[in-house]
Amino acid sequence: MSFAGYPMVGLALRNLARQKLRSGITLGAIVFGVAGLVLTGGFVRDMFIQLGEALIHSQSGHLQIARTGYFEHGARAPERYRITDPEDARSLLAAIPGVDDVMARLDFSGLINNGRTDWPVFGQGVEAGKEARLGTYLRVIAGRMLTDRDRFAVTVGQGVAQVLKLRPGDQITLLVNTAEGSLNTAEFEVVGTFATFSRDFDARAVRIPLAAALDLLGTNGVNTLVVSLRDTAGTAALAASISGRFGSRPLEVRTWRELNDFYEKTVQLYQTQFGVLQAITLAMVLLSVANTVNMSVFERTGEFGTMMALGNRKRDIVGLVLTESALLGLIGSVVGIALGAVLALVISAVGIPMPPPPNANLGYRAFIRLVPEVIALAAGVGFMATVAAALLPAIRVSRVPVAEALRANI
């Protein structure tokens, strides 16, 4: 091989050009296989990205800052875990590059009453203007969103509105425990109904202006500062740098991934489920490439017989077949990636309409992402499969006695 290396490549190339049909068909198998892998991998990745963005923009933001312990035990007693000086923390956060916006939320649980019945809800006092900018996935079903001008107005989740038969303009009473442990009530006017990505959330969620919530609960602390970032990819790094700047303040930070148990679980589940399907695709590609390479080598038994009759040695045959396969694998992978990328771009330009995910109300449009790892894997598989598939038939064909191999010419 060593001395024949360079001429071998030229010979292999000329062989490939000569055997147009066989080369074409083998290339076809590799190209389609590689493109198929690029598409499936890109599609699965897109599902994860879309779900993540939806969660960030409907509920959790990219990061949340709260008093240490709130995320662990806060649900039991949110009043005990409040950021007492929100303005200090807010200015600290706003100074960090990459931070797009910071908004405060105050949590409470209570009962909402429509005059006939009570319904337990989890409420939030929010800064309406900023939330509207973050919450691109919040969809108004009826009425309108809260605005910064509202005072005693409430928007309710779709589920809450359904259960209590609420429509914009209706009056409700909200009953909560105050910081001192006593009960406090206030009257609110329903101004709108919203839907988010999570139906469970919608069945329990109400939102009121932050000022009204502070009043109702008799406090001036907030529970969480929600941070939206310019770029989702930098979340983990920013979270680390933020918690480094807290110093002695009793604050902790959580990323959207940590906040959405749902997301991690869905990703894990999908990775397994779609992993099985991807494994089947991979096996399919391997077998299809191997099949074609095999067939093509055996169809040329006569040709190799002629070569051996002319004095070429077995290892020359094996070397030639492997070089040809490597070249085919290389070309096929490159063309396959190009085809996959073009298809991905075309499909993404159109988008695949998808129904709403579980726990959600809104459908979305799926795309196919071009993921470097997936592309590298697809190309690697295409190339390796082709070379590996050629190895066995090359050895077998080179072992056929010359006379017998020649007879295949007739």
Next chain:
Amino acid sequence: MLTDLLLAAKNVMRHRRRSAFALAAIGFGVAALMLASGFIAWNFQYYREAMIASQLGHLRVHRAGYTENGVADPYAYLLSDNTPAMAAIASLRGVRMLSARLSLAGLASHGEATLPFIAEGVNPATETQLTRSLTMTAGEALSADDGAGVILGQGLAGNLGVRVGDPLVLLVNTGGGGINAMDARVRGIFTTISKAYDDTALRLPLASARKLMRVSGAHTWMVWLDDTAATADRLDDIKRITAAGSYEVVPWWQLSDFYNKSADLFAKQVGVMKVIIGLLIVLSISNTMTMGVMERTGEIGTAMALGDTRARLLRRFLAEALVLGTLGALLGILVGYGLATIISIIGIPVPAPPGMGHGYTGRILVTPVIAAGAVLLAVATTFVAGVYPAWRASRMVIVDALRRNRA
């Protein structure tokens, strides 16, 4: 036609290697599609049965209008006990169990923590078989003898900070506008398929629930069947029985938002994957078929030189494709069933889905429909893939084709 098939079969036998490659491509294709579809089908079935057993029931009977307005006005939609309709439903064929339930919402207090809950009063005596599908993570299931013993969803118990044996005060609004409370004790903690449900769920014995709400009767008769497939038939039976009174009957598929949505979405997502796998199979089969026919150009020339018409050649190659397709599909079914069985015995470990406390072991469910679909795709593809090369072969100029014999 028979001669064509016979000749085709002989040709398939003669070209042993080429046929083997074609059969491999078709067989792999069929097996791959069977495994992919079978895995998806198993996942759907698993979800469905788990949801029905633990939460939904196959069918629910309510007072007419309960689904629309019941939650907002629970006291107006009570079903009375021991009516003839109830007995008639319980004695229908295929009904495993009928159990009355009462829904209530209120506040649960333990120490300083007070949290809203959504509870169901269930009949411990009849539902013992089913509470098993509520996985008890601590303590025991409900018992008819322990009126104060309630069980809590894991999330609710965690947020209240209670453990088995702890006291609990339950507070609800009664029908008259007053408030009623009861001293309860945590008897057990459970998880279901849905975490959101566990975060607010509480269950107590039906008798205690009635006492707490100061009512008799129930909101719902839950009906469980032996076989999920019979739901539609039983739905019709029950509608007939209850036609006289003001009832409404709700089958499980109208209830499970989670199931319906994940089924829709998963079907679509998996559909995209299946289309890609299907395309790969189609391409792989047509690739192999094209190559197989093209390699035989010389043979085709000889046949034409001996006087075979183009139509006859086309017919014969199509017959060969049909024979290969059928054999390949049979092979694929065998391989597919074999692999499905082996994989199902080993099991695919699947992590806990969202809303579910624990993972499960995935298997592959190959139904006749799935196998038939895979076979249809493969045979049709093989046939169609055979058309083009056969047509090209039949268009060849005899002299050129013959010359290939000497190449």
